[in-house]
Amino acid sequence: MAHLLTPGPAALARHLIGMRLALMRNSLRGDNASNLYTGVSLGLILALGTIAVAVLWPAQLPLALAAWLSGWIFGPLLVGGSEALRPEYFAMLPAPPGRIAAGLLAGAFAGPVPAVNLVALLSLPVYGWRFGPAGVLIGLVAAVTTLITLVMISRVIVALVGLFVRSRATAVAVGVLTGTAIALCSNGWAPAVALGVSDPAAWSQRLLRALPSGWGVAAVEAPWPLGLAILAAGVGVIALLLAAWARLLSRRVVSAARGGVPSRRGTPRPFPVTSGARVAAAKELRAWWRDLVRIQLLAVAFSFAVVTPLLLGTIGVWAVVPFTGLIAIVMAAASSANLYGADGTALWLTLMTPGAERADVRGRQLAWLLVVGPAATVLSLGGTLVSGQSWAWPWVLGLLPALLGGGAGLIVLLAVTSLVPGTDPHKRGGNPLSTGADETAETSLAWLVLLAVPATALPAAGAILLHPWAGVATGVLTGALCAWGFGAIAYRRLERHGIDLLSLMKHGPPPETGKPAVADLPVRHRIGVTICYSLAWLPLFPQGLVPMVMKILGISDPVWFLALHLPPIWQWPTIIFMIATGLLMYGYAILIPIRLGSSSPAPTDSRGPG
Amino acid sequence: MPTALRAIGLRKAFGDHLAADDIHLTVPAGSFYGLVGPNGAGKTTTLAMAVGLLRPDAGRAEIFGVDVWRDTVRAKALIGVLPDGNALPERLTGREVLTYLGLLRGLEPDVVAERTDELLRVLELHTAERTLVIEYSTGMRKKIGLAVALLHAPRLLVLDEPFEAVDPVSAATIRTILRRFADGGGSVIISSHVMALVEQLCDHVGVISDGRVVAAGPLAEVRGTGSLEDAFVGLVGARTTGTEGLAWLTS
Numbered sequence: 001m002a003h004l005l006t007p008g009p010a011a012l013a014r015h016l017i018g019m020r021l022a023l024m025r026n027s028l029r030g031d032n033a034s035n036l037y038t039g040v041s042l043g044l045i046l047a048l049g050t051i052a053v054a055v056l057w058p059a060q061l062p063l064a065l066a067a068w069l070s071g072w073i074f075g076p077l078l079v080g081g082s083e084a085l086r087p088e089y090f091a092m093l094p095a096p097p098g099r100i101a102a103g104l105l106a107g108a109f110a111g112p113v114p115a116v117n118l119v120a121l122l123s124l125p126v127y128g129w130r131f132g133p134a135g136v137l138i139g140l141v142a143a144v145t146t147l148i149t150l151v152m153i154s155r156v157i158v159a160l161v162g163l164f165v166r167s168r169a170t171a172v173a174v175g176v177l178t179g180t181a182i183a184l185c186s187n188g189w190a191p192a193v194a195l196g197v198s199d200p201a202a203w204s205q206r207l208l209r210a211l212p213s214g215w216g217v218a219a220v221e222a223p224w225p226l227g228l229a230i231l232a233a234g235v236g237v238i239a240l241l242l243a244a245w246a247r248l249l250s251r252r253v254v255s256a257a258r259g260g261v262p263s264r265r266g267t268p269r270p271f272p273v274t275s276g277a278r279v280a281a282a283k284e285l286r287a288w289w290r291d292l293v294r295i296q297l298l299a300v301a302f303s304f305a306v307v308t309p310l311l312l313g314t315i316g317v318w319a320v321v322p323f324t325g326l327i328a329i330v331m332a333a334a335s336s337a338n339l340y341g342a343d344g345t346a347l348w349l350t351l352m353t354p355g356a357e358r359a360d361v362r363g364r365q366l367a368w369l370l371v372v373g374p375a376a377t378v379l380s381l382g383g384t385l386v387s388g389q390s391w392a393w394p395w396v397l398g399l400l401p402a403l404l405g406g407g408a409g410l411i412v413l414l415a416v417t418s419l420v421p422g423t424d425p426h427k428r429g430g431n432p433l434s435t436g437a438d439e440t441a442e443t444s445l446a447w448l449v450l451l452a453v454p455a456t457a458l459p460a461a462g463a464i465l466l467h468p469w470a471g472v473a474t475g476v477l478t479g480a481l482c483a484w485g486f487g488a489i490a491y492r493r494l495e496r497h498g499i500d501l502l503s504l505m506k507h508g509p510p511p512e513t514g515k516p517a518v519a520d521l522p523v524r525h526r527i528g529v530t531i532c533y534s535l536a537w538l539p540l541f542p543q544g545l546v547p548m549v550m551k552i553l554g555i556s557d558p559v560w561f562l563a564l565h566l567p568p569i570w571q572w573p574t575i576i577f578m579i580a581t582g583l584l585m586y587g588y589a590i591l592i593p594i595r596l597g598s599s600s601p602a603p604t605d606s607r608g609p610g
Numbered sequence: 611m612p613t614a615l616r617a618i619g620l621r622k623a624f625g626d627h628l629a630a631d632d633i634h635l636t637v638p639a640g641s642f643y644g645l646v647g648p649n650g651a652g653k654t655t656t657l658a659m660a661v662g663l664l665r666p667d668a669g670r671a672e673i674f675g676v677d678v679w680r681d682t683v684r685a686k687a688l689i690g691v692l693p694d695g696n697a698l699p700e701r702l703t704g705r706e707v708l709t710y711l712g713l714l715r716g717l718e719p720d721v722v723a724e725r726t727d728e729l730l731r732v733l734e735l736h737t738a739e740r741t742l743v744i745e746y747s748t749g750m751r752k753k754i755g756l757a758v759a760l761l762h763a764p765r766l767l768v769l770d771e772p773f774e775a776v777d778p779v780s781a782a783t784i785r786t787i788l789r790r791f792a793d794g795g796g797s798v799i800i801s802s803h804v805m806a807l808v809e810q811l812c813d814h815v816g817v818i819s820d821g822r823v824v825a826a827g828p829l830a831e832v833r834g835t836g837s838l839e840d841a842f843v844g845l846v847g848a849r850t851t852g853t854e855g856l857a858w859l860t861s
Binding site for chain 1: 687691696697699706714
């Protein structure tokens with residue numbers, strides 16, 4: 001009676017592609033659709049940029065392709081790697097794991113990201129044009145094999161994380177790797193300068209070709225028999241990755257998802273007998289210690305903060321070392337900005353307990369300070385002592401309390417004003433590092449914190465410029481004010497609008513919001529706003545405010561600051577121009593959505609309960 | 611007779627879908643009230659609006675005469691709620707959840723410790739001392755949710771599907787606890803689609819279908835001469851299917 005025939009590989013792949021496309025069609029409503037269009041437009045700009053690199057600066061092509069590889073590797077680690085087709089859906093399908101893995105792989109290609117990446121990889125045949133028709137042919141084949149390899153690597157990493165990140169140690173390890181990678185992406189030029197990447201014969205160029213992203217370049221450049229051999233080896237690697245992935249998947253679907261809970265635990269310590277904010281802080285501290293997502297994000301923050309100054313140390317710049325702890329505070333704030341979204345609908349208990357809103361907000365602030373504060377203070381004091389940069393003392397001592405207080409205030413404020421809904425913790429899937437929240441929204445929230453927290457320290461910075469030690473008093477004062485004031489706004493808002501936050505997490509956004517959102521803008525402005533948000537920091541901070549501070553302090557080492565490389569007469573105008581550009585970009589990105597958002601009709605969302 | 615809960619014209623739309631359409635309910639104090647209806651009828655939406663967890667588009671709700679949306683804090687002190695499918699403080703153990711919420715409500719520490727201990731023991735959650743709530747089974751989640759609702763000894767319990775996924779032994783325990791609570795003067799509202807259970811436990815029922823109350827009152831009045839199940843099928847206008855089609859299943 002039972003139907004024993006299972007679909008063949010081709011049919012299975014076709015069905016899974018169809019299912020993936022159907023899932024995408026159904027999720028393309030309102031904000032999701034707009035975010036997708038924005039993402040695809042940005043991705044296409046980057047892809048065309050990669051082709052431009054192949055035409056104009058061919059020597060840098062391996063580096064550009066390595067950037068795409070890093071996106072496939074670290075994207076899923078940072079934002080959770082959304083798996084539209086979960087292997088668990090097909091666990092009961094009577095087919096061998098290899099066939100299901102191949103089908104899932106086919107499904108994984110049926111999306112916008114691989115398509116955009118394929119456009120970027122067309123840089124390979126374009127580059128091959130320099131080597132004649134054979135180069136173009138090899139480049140075309142290499143584009144396809146490289147795309148498959150990149151997608152496979154990403155899938156294997158998601159599978160590995162899902163299976164093996166089950167303890168604090170592994171979560172910290174993944175966090176440290178990610179933090180180091182971000183540091184390398186933003187300041188990797190420093191050791192590269194120290195090692196001499198600009199010399200094409202240097203080993204770093206060979207290293208870039210040895211990465212999976214560089215095999216295509218190597219194959220195009222090699223004589224054609226060797227090129228074909230490289231392509232064949234690439235196909236072999238794909239087969240190996242597919243086999244490994246199939247085994248990981250079959251292990252994953254039979255191992256219970258644990259929702260990111262560390263594995264080994266003793267009997268928990270008794271709950272402290274206290275009340276109000278302190279009992280909420282005790283709850284929150286347990287969450288920090290028992291949630292692998294939070295542990296991993298903290299590891300990212302602190303490893304980025306520690307690695308960045310060391311990278312700059314390779315070119316002899318030690319001036320950043322005293323600020324290690326301050327960088328850690330800002331990064332840790334950025335990764336804690338969605339506190340209520342990450343806890344999901346557990347908010348109902350706070351709302352149903354009379355007067356608990358204030359205790360919960362204050363408790364979360366207290367817990368965050370206890371988690372981040374001591375380590376950041378030790379790093380700040382230790383970094384300043386060890387580096388011997390005694391000029392930095394007033395800066396470190398003034399900015400430390402300002403940033404700690406600013407961070408503690410802003411994270412709760414943003415958590416209640418800009419909540420990004422995710423999946424409730426007990427309903428999350430196989431990836432323990434994913435919260436199921438919309439990645440674009442979560443990333444922009446993190447960017448907002450990266451800007452806003454340093455802004456709270458501006459009064460302290462100004463006071464330090466006036467008198468070194470006036471800054472310390474100002475820092476303590478503004479820090480306390482920010483933590484107290486923003487916290488007070490946050491709990492008042494939670495008291496009045498907590499129900500709306502709960503509805504947002506349970507039922508999605510209400511249909512008639514007048515809320516300005518990037519997603520509601522016309523495409524032209526949406527792309528502009530996204531670009532401004534992502535790039536405005538560059539002129540404002542590293543090219544504007546930092547050289548300004550260096551010039552005021554009389555540090556003459558120009559490093560990579562454009563203004564300091566110019567003749568003295570142009571230095572101040574350049575600095576002011578950079579700061580103005582950065583502020584204008586932020587102004588545009590913040591004001592345009594507010595102006596246009598109020599008049600545009602918001603998309604409707606009709607998700608209701610059963 | 612004083613009322614424990616009164617819903618007056620509650621209405622809620624999700625997009626084009628009207629989940630609750632002008633709901634009027636009166637739950638007498640001291641009654642054991644069963645809210646029944648087919649899947650998707652609007653039971654959960656109605657209860658969430660009645661206790662102050664979902665803002666209605668129109669209408670209002672009163673608990674012992676206190677307006678839920680005007681005098682929120684006083685209303686909340688009177689009720690214990692078990693919503694369906696909401697998260698809890700997932701990274702705490704069962705004992706920690708009860709201790710935390712008890713202390714947060716300002717109960718005396720020794721009272722919290724005593725009640726936590728008793729609730730865990732009676733609901734047979736005390737064997738899972740090292741298990742975080744996120745690792746609980748569905749039935750265990752229902753039981754810890756019920757313990758949370760009972761912890762502060764409220765006057766009215768509002769329980770959404772309290773027996774769903776709970777094993778028969780625990781269900782019997784919960785029935786006994788709720789009966790004792792009602793006999794001691796407390797009021798209980800449960801939602802369910804198990805008619806036999808409602809018939810056995812409740813003295814009042816309300817039937818919701820397509821977001822509207824189609825019948826409400828004392829159990830005997832609503833069910834008439836037949837069983838509640840027959841009355842329910844008649845009220846919601848459903849026709850049991852399952853005899854047609856599916857020929858391939860038996861061939």
